[in-house]
Amino acid sequence: MTITLQNIGRRFNRDWIFRGIDYTFNIGESYAILGPNGSGKSTLFQVVNGSLSPSVGVISYNFDGANIEAENIFQKLSLAAPYLELIEEFTLSEMIDFHFKFKAYKAGMDKDAVVDVLNMRNNANKLIRYFSSGMKQRLKLALAFCSDTPILMLDEPTSNLDAQGVEWYLSLVEKFALNRLTIICSNQPHEYSFCGHELNISDYKS
Numbered sequence: 217m218t219i220t221l222q223n224i225g226r227r228f229n230r231d232w233i234f235r236g237i238d239y240t241f242n243i244g245e246s247y248a249i250l251g252p253n254g255s256g257k258s259t260l261f262q263v264v265n266g267s268l269s270p271s272v273g274v275i276s277y278n279f280d281g282a283n284i285e286a287e288n289i290f291q292k293l294s295l296a297a298p299y300l301e302l303i304e305e306f307t308l309s310e311m312i313d314f315h316f317k318f319k320a321y322k323a324g325m326d327k328d329a330v331v332d333v334l335n336m337r338n339n340a341n342k343l344i345r346y347f348s349s350g351m352k353q354r355l356k357l358a359l360a361f362c363s364d365t366p367i368l369m370l371d372e373p374t375s376n377l378d379a380q381g382v383e384w385y386l387s388l389v390e391k392f393a394l395n396r397l398t399i400i401c402s403n404q405p406h407e408y409s410f411c412g413h414e415l416n417i418s419d420y421k422s
């Protein structure tokens with residue numbers, strides 16, 4: 217699996233957020249998209265995951281030698297981001313069932329195993345609406361990590377997590393990010409220090 221960006225740029229109205237990005241993301245590797253607040257990390261994240269079109273340039277997805285159209289790439293990826301909402305009217309148990317109607321479980325996982333990863337057996341029947349912000353963030357991460365997709369994309373993965381939550385996140389990286397294409401948007405080293413590659417938005421501002 218590769219994602220190839222050729223001369224990618226995105227602007228909002230007259231403002232270029234970034235341009236001239238030539239880059240290839242490869243399966244089995246981890247990438248950090250870096251930059252200060254407002255620099256364009258989330259914008260690039262959305263361009264890479266196919267939910268926002270680039271203003272210029274070409275993005276191509278290749279899986280086992282075949283090209284995949286941008287509108288179908290969601291089948292291959294798992295996302296967690298602050299602006300992607302959970303369904304507040306569901307219980308935890310219902311949310312997991314719903315999510316895994318669209319994605320397969322990673323090998324060896326099922327609903328009980330996901331609840332165990334979350335350490336939320338006592339909350340299985342609690343409405344998501346009543347989850348704390350940290351519990352919601354843990355749930356978003358667990359759903360993404362435990363889905364069997366080749367691409368894992370996380371925007372600000374430890375937002376709302378305490379120190380223990382950060383350790384928990386790093387344990388999920390060790391267990392569930394192996395052999396995937398992992399992309400982390402961040403400006404906090406503890407979230408991305410395991411990444412072998414860094415793409416800095418500030419390099420594409422000209």
Ligand SMILES: Nc1ncnc2c1ncn2[C@@H]1O[C@H](COP(=O)(O)OP(=O)(O)OP(=O)(O)O)[C@@H](O)[C@H]1O
Nearest residue numbers: 228229233251252253254255256257258259260403
């Ligand atoms: N839909 C939009 N319309 C107009 N401007 C936008 C839109 N989305 C983002 N922007 C602008 O694009 C720039 C980059 O925003 P983006 O959210 O990608 O930055 P970021 O690096 O992820 O920031 P942060 O670290 O604060 O999350 C900002 O100036 C933002 O105001």
